[in-house]
Amino acid sequence: MRNIKLTIEYDGSKYNGWQRLGNTENTIQGKLESVISRMTNRKVEIIGSGRTDAGVHALGQIANFKTNTNMNIEEIRDYCNEYLPKDIVIKKVEEVDDRFHARYNAKSKKYLYKIWTGKIPAVFNRKYTYDIQQSLKLEAMKKGASYFIGEHDFEAFCSKKSKKKSMVRQIYNIDITREGNEIHILFHGNGFLHNMVRIMVGTLIEIGQGKRKPEDVKEMIASKVRKNAGPTAPARGLFLYEVDYEHLD
Incomplete structure (x- = not known):
């Protein structure tokens, strides 16, 4: 076999x-x-x-x-x-090798989220970016993202709860860059809960809009309450970017 x-x-x-x-x-x-x-x-x-x-x-x-x-x-x-x-x-x-298992052997994953900030909608990007047509404060978003780094209980950033499974995950890095009218957010972690990336993105967008302070992320994590975190960003901007089986970058 x-x-x-x-x-x-x-x-x-x-x-x-x-x-x-x-x-x-x-x-x-x-x-x-x-x-x-x-x-x-x-x-x-x-x-x-x-x-x-x-x-x-x-x-x-x-x-x-x-x-x-x-x-x-x-x-x-x-x-x-x-x-x-x-x-x-x-x-x-x-x-x-016969022992390879795509899910159980995965060491880490990277997810990419794309946000369109141009005032004019982009027709050919509409299925692959979250179109907010509003500029965002990149430095504030980067500071907010820094509070996600490390090992935390991400219960406040999960849509589905399970009493049997731990909500603890480790985020190794979050890289936020601007490419023209697009903002790209690349998440690297040992695993992600249901809708975790999209909720983190929704939170970072609100920080970029000035609706929340970067430091609020610490309180959201500590609260372990979903309603305290930001909204769930749409699915269309999210890509499973890479799955790593050997090492951490």
């Missing part, structure tokens, strides 16, 4: 997220499993590094599956890209 690792890029605009759902086939995992099962003539389960929500995109999602196919990695890649919808692309196929 071979273990195949996939690096996947997708536009999540029209999908109900990554995870296969019983009431719809309109998921990234569902589309992949359908094509790969047909390719191998056997039902295949795809394991993803994590679940992206409806409307969220990926530049570097990682998944793996087990198969007995004799096809080489180039043939697997080419078959998938021929029969998958054109908004899902297999960028890379690798044969890996």
Whole structure:
């Protein structure tokens, strides 16, 4: 039995997220499993590094599956890209050790969020940026972001609560840059809770607008109360950027 690792890029605009759902086939995992099962003539389960929500995109999602196919990695890649919808692309196929697990072996993840601040909407960016058409104070946002760095209980920045799972996560770095009318926020952490990145973005936007002070982030974290943090930014500006299995940058 071979273990195949996939690096996947997708536009999540029209999908109900990554995870296969019983009431719809309109998921990234569902589309992949359908094509790969047909390719191998056997039902295949795809394991993803994590679940992206409806409307969220990926530049570097990682998944793996087990198969007995004799096809080489180039043939697997080419078959998938021929029969998958054109908004899902297999960028890379690798044969890996049998013990590799896309979710359990992930050491850290990076998420990128894009914000459009131009006064005139950008037609061709509208599905991939959060269009606020308002300038933001970058230095204030960077200061606010600094309070997220480190290991914290992020219960105030999570939409779904689970009594069984810890809300503690470690953020290694948050890089905020401006490229023309776009602001890019790159988050690097050992893991992220449900909607955590989007809530952090919503909070940083309010700081950039002057509605909150950078120091307020400390109180939000300490409170562990969701309503004390900022709003949840839209899914369309969020990209799963990279999944790391070996080391921390």
